[in-house]
Amino acid sequence: MKLMTDDLARAQMSARLGEAQQLRRGYHLARAHRMTRRAELAASQARTALARAL
Structure with a gap:
């Protein structure tokens, strides 16, 4: 019986x-x-900022 409860606990x-x-x-x-x-x-915003700066 103890083995069954141990197996159940492990499962x-x-x-x-x-x-x-x-x-x-x-x-x-x-x-x-x-x-x-x-x-x-962030990359998209950086591209937009760069485009505006140029």
């Missing part, structure tokens, strides 16, 4: 760890997307 822990890793991956992907978008916007 639950493994599932929780997998879920946490997925959440972290999603967070990092969303953050990278935001940063990329900000960089694109």
